[in-house]
Amino acid sequence: MSDYVVDESTIFETPLVELDLDIEADADVYAKVEWFNLYDAPHGGGSVKSRIAKGMLDGAEERGDLEPGVTVIEPTSGNTGSEIARLAAVRGYDVEIVMPDNAAGGKVEAVRDAGAEIHFVDANRGYDAVIERCEAIIAADPDAYFRPNQYENPDNPGTHERTTAREIYEATDGEVTHFVAGVGTGGTITGTGRGLTDLTDGAAEIVGFEPDEPLHAIDGLKYLKTGDHYHPDTYDESVLDRTAYVTTADAYDQARALRERYLDDAVPIADPGQHDEETIREHLRVDDQFVVGTSAGGGAAAVVGLDEAGELDDGDTVVFMLCDRGDKYADIPLWEEYL
Amino acid sequence: MATIKLPAVLVGGSATSEVDVAGDTVRELFENHADEHGPELKDSVLEDGEIKEFINVYVEGTPVESVTAEVPEDAQVRVIPAASGGR
C-alpha cells in the first residue's frame, strides 16, 4: 500500500482570473487556472487533467470496472499520467504509465514521485506509438490491467460537461460568449463545449484550437490537421463552432507576454472558485513570476487570433484555459530570463 | 551520406522511416532533403535558416545548437520537438 498523499478535495472549482491580452476588441478575457486542482502537489501542482483522472477513476470504481489488485495503466505525455498516478496511488492501486522519452521533466518527476512505473517510448516514433506500446503491454496480461483510456472514455468529456462548464457559466454570471480550449483528447473542448452550449442555449461560441504544424511543442495537444493520425473518440468536432490553428512560436510568445505583463502587476482574480485569496496568491506565481504552461500560451494565442480575425466584439466575455503551470516545463527554453 | 530518422508524425501513423541524405552540415542536410523530397521536413525544423527554438536536432545522439554543426559521414540524425504532442 502506498503512503502517497494528495488531497482530492482540491480538484474542481478552480479560480478564474482576468487577463489583459493584446487585442483590439474591448472584450473581457478570463482564464481558468487549472493548476489549482491538487495545487499543493509538487512539480507545479495538478492540471486540467486532475479533473478527468478523478472522473475516470470514480466512474470505473462505481461501475466495478476497477477493483483492488488491478494495475492502472495509461499512455500519456505527462499530465494525465501524473494525475492518474497520483490519484490511483492514493486509492491503493499500482500504476504503470507509458510516455514518450521527451515528456516534460516536471511531469516525469511527478509520475515517479507517485511511485508509478514508467515505460518510455522513443519520441521520434510519435505519440501514436505510445498508445500502441500501452496496448501491447495490456495484451500480454489483459486481466492484470485497467486502462482508463482518456481517448475513448466518456467520463473524460463527461467530467468537463458536469464541472468545467458549470464553473465557467457561474463565474461569468452566465455571460460567457466564447470558450476557447486546445485539443489533445478533445475532452475539454467537447465536454465543456457541450455543457456551455446547453447552459447558454447555444449563445456561447465554442472554439477549439489545434497545433498548426506537425512537429510542434505545445504540450498536450495533438496534431490532426493533415495526414492520417489517430482520432480520439472523445473529440466531437460537431460541438465546435470554429477550429483555430496555433503555431508553437505564437504559443510561446504569448506565454512570455503574460509573464512580462504581470511582472509588476497582480493578476486580477475574477472568481476564487473553492480557494481563498491567500492560497491563490501563493500558488499563482512561481518565484514571484506568472509562468504558464505551453498550451496556456496557445490558448492566449488562439484568443488573439480570434480578435485578429474580427471574431471578437466589444463587450464579449471570453474564457480560455491555463491547463498547467510553467514550472513543469523548466527544461525547455521558454522563460530563459526567468530560469 | 547521413541518415535522417524521420519523425513518425511527418510520415503518418507511428512508423518512422529513414532517408539517406548528403550534406556536411545540418543546414546542408535539410536543404538537400528539401531539394529531393519537398520542404516539409526543412520547414518543420528551420526558421529563418536557424534551428527552431523548440526543435532539438541530434547528430549521433548529441544535441546540436546550430545549423553549421558538422555532420560526419554515415551519421544518424534525429529531430524531436522539445515537448510531446500527446496528452
Ligand SMILES: Cc1ncc(COP(=O)(O)O)c(C=O)c1O
Ligand atoms: C497542458 C495540456 N493542455 C491541453 C491539453 C488538452 O486537453 P484535452 O485532452 O482535454 O483535449 C492537455 C492534455 O493533456 C494538457 O496536458
